[in-house]
Amino acid sequence: MTGFIIRRTLSMLVTFIVVSIVIFLMMHSIPGGPFDGNEMPLPDNIRDRLMAQLGLDQPLYVQYLRYMWGALHFDFGVPYQSPGETVMGLVAHAWVPSLVLGGSGIIIGAPIGILLGMAAALNRNSWIDYVASALATLGLTIPVFVTSTLLILVFAVWLHWLPASGWGEPKRWILPILAYAAVPLATYARYARSAMLDTLNKPFVTVLRAKGLSERRIIFQHVLRNSAIPMVTVFLPMFVGIATGSIFVEAMFRVPGLGAYFVSSIEKRDYPLEMALMLLISMLFCISYLLSDILYALLNPRIRVDGSRR
Amino acid sequence: MTELATQATGLARPDQTRQHSPLYFAWRRFADNKAALGAGVVLVVLILMAIFAPLITGTGGNEQAFLTQSLAFPSGEHWFGVDDLGRDFFARIVYGARVSLGIGLSAALFSLVIGLPVGALAGYLGGRFDWVTMRVIELFSVVPPLLAALLLASVTRGGLWAIVLIAALFGWVNVCLLVRAQVKSFREKEFIMAAQALGASPWHVIWRHLIPNSVSPIIVGFVLAIPLAMMLEASLSFLGIGVQPPTPSWGQMINIGMNFIFFYWHMAVFPTLALALTILSASLLGDGLRDAFDPTLKGR
Numbered sequence: 001m002t003g004f005i006i007r008r009t010l011s012m013l014v015t016f017i018v019v020s021i022v023i024f025l026m027m028h029s030i031p032g033g034p035f036d037g038n039e040m041p042l043p044d045n046i047r048d049r050l051m052a053q054l055g056l057d058q059p060l061y062v063q064y065l066r067y068m069w070g071a072l073h074f075d076f077g078v079p080y081q082s083p084g085e086t087v088m089g090l091v092a093h094a095w096v097p098s099l100v101l102g103g104s105g106i107i108i109g110a111p112i113g114i115l116l117g118m119a120a121a122l123n124r125n126s127w128i129d130y131v132a133s134a135l136a137t138l139g140l141t142i143p144v145f146v147t148s149t150l151l152i153l154v155f156a157v158w159l160h161w162l163p164a165s166g167w168g169e170p171k172r173w174i175l176p177i178l179a180y181a182a183v184p185l186a187t188y189a190r191y192a193r194s195a196m197l198d199t200l201n202k203p204f205v206t207v208l209r210a211k212g213l214s215e216r217r218i219i220f221q222h223v224l225r226n227s228a229i230p231m232v233t234v235f236l237p238m239f240v241g242i243a244t245g246s247i248f249v250e251a252m253f254r255v256p257g258l259g260a261y262f263v264s265s266i267e268k269r270d271y272p273l274e275m276a277l278m279l280l281i282s283m284l285f286c287i288s289y290l291l292s293d294i295l296y297a298l299l300n301p302r303i304r305v306d307g308s309r310r
Numbered sequence: 311m312t313e314l315a316t317q318a319t320g321l322a323r324p325d326q327t328r329q330h331s332p333l334y335f336a337w338r339r340f341a342d343n344k345a346a347l348g349a350g351v352v353l354v355v356l357i358l359m360a361i362f363a364p365l366i367t368g369t370g371g372n373e374q375a376f377l378t379q380s381l382a383f384p385s386g387e388h389w390f391g392v393d394d395l396g397r398d399f400f401a402r403i404v405y406g407a408r409v410s411l412g413i414g415l416s417a418a419l420f421s422l423v424i425g426l427p428v429g430a431l432a433g434y435l436g437g438r439f440d441w442v443t444m445r446v447i448e449l450f451s452v453v454p455p456l457l458a459a460l461l462l463a464s465v466t467r468g469g470l471w472a473i474v475l476i477a478a479l480f481g482w483v484n485v486c487l488l489v490r491a492q493v494k495s496f497r498e499k500e501f502i503m504a505a506q507a508l509g510a511s512p513w514h515v516i517w518r519h520l521i522p523n524s525v526s527p528i529i530v531g532f533v534l535a536i537p538l539a540m541m542l543e544a545s546l547s548f549l550g551i552g553v554q555p556p557t558p559s560w561g562q563m564i565n566i567g568m569n570f571i572f573f574y575w576h577m578a579v580f581p582t583l584a585l586a587l588t589i590l591s592a593s594l595l596g597d598g599l600r601d602a603f604d605p606t607l608k609g610r
Contacts, residue, residue: 015445015448015449018449019449019453022449023453023461026461026462026465027461029465137590137593137594137597138590140593141537141541141589141590141593141594142586142589142590143541143544143545143548143585143589145545145548145561145564146564146582146585146586149564149567149568149571149578149582150582152568152571153571153575153578153579157571157572157575158575243454243457244454244455244456244457247456247457247460247549248545248548248549251548251549252568262457262460263460263549266460266461266464266551267464274461278457278461281454281457282453285453285454289451
């Protein structure tokens, strides 16, 4: 097991370094620099001084190494769009709305999705099965900003029940949370259903029935436990959905969170902020990949033995 | 073959034991799936509308023919109303289908062009090539496609072809994995070994035996790549770094419509519904095809 963890960690580390190099190169191939805007033309010598001050005159690999060295110390530089604070400071206050809204989305969406998927699997081809499948397909295929538009239209514009956008009073959180909840709800409805169905069709369930166990005991003690394994691995794609969805939800509902800053950093060529956000997100993904791998190996001894993935 | 057998045994065989091809059974399973069938019909109608757009709309998608009636609500004359720049909104939605479907189809085609050979080679050769391919795919799985696409789109400043290429860059992974799995499972079959023993070159084995046997994952991969590409296009255009105006794109129209949502709701509703309907039918069609080709996966 220790060998497995070390091997996975090393491979993730390599992946992360390659990704960081790719991101760094991509970032620097975006045409134009931070001082190329036309509103305030700078004299050449001042621009050169600023470039030197920010280290932008060095060769690329020096910039990369210097940057990663700083990143190791949580020093991501100063965002060009608000020079009064550091990138870390900005991230520190921007992640709050994202976490509150996205977290509530998961907390509300995932259990409903799991219950819905379970109910669908236990009552196959009934109306609840069709409702669950329809919700799962809708939630997984329709882009978040489409759901958000419809939510705003129905609840804010036509019914006047809730405010359409903003951040502050909890009343304004309801619509974005609903928009966020669609993804975990759909993901879990679909995977809980298929995991339950898979287990229900296994021979051991027939044996349990033949032995005369009550249906309730079969489902809660045996089927549910065995269906939990695949559902652990689904957490990752769902997390990806939430993280990328946050860009659109926050743009839609005008929430000052990480997603909104990500978009404005791309528009304003804010290299330090953009780079820091991309690195943070890829690092989160790497870590959650690693965790789900390890968790999966813990739950499923077969993986541990032959060391292969999934 | 059947005739020869009948003659040899001298027995008349009843008609209903006629052999059906696997494709026939796949079609039967697909036709049983009402949602997928309906989605297929909707998609065909949408494609026909996109192709024959000039015939069903009064004006072109970009003609500001109704400037005096700007922002008019839907009526008998303008089914979806008029937009802020005096363009018939129905015409813009229909021309938007050209952009959305066109990008979806061409991105899926490019995904196939990259994913098919790489997947077939990785599955057949195994070893080092397979290892490298899988590590590259692992890199793609760590970076969320939409975020990376955002970066790439801001590097290339959007545009139709840039979006098609970006969508293909992330679409080939699925096709590659599907083809690789199929080729890998067929590589060890007896008929492949027989072909190899008869001296068939790897190229011949892949081209004549392995790829024809992978037709179903290829079709499924192709169809499922379409809604993903359309979603990517709509998302990028929504953020303003995708298809640039005046070319009509639903994502971009939703973004503009959001500014008018409190008073002129038609500006947001129609592109939203059009996008949802198209992506939904393309995904349902893809899911239906997957279930039809591989009944063991049914209901996943």
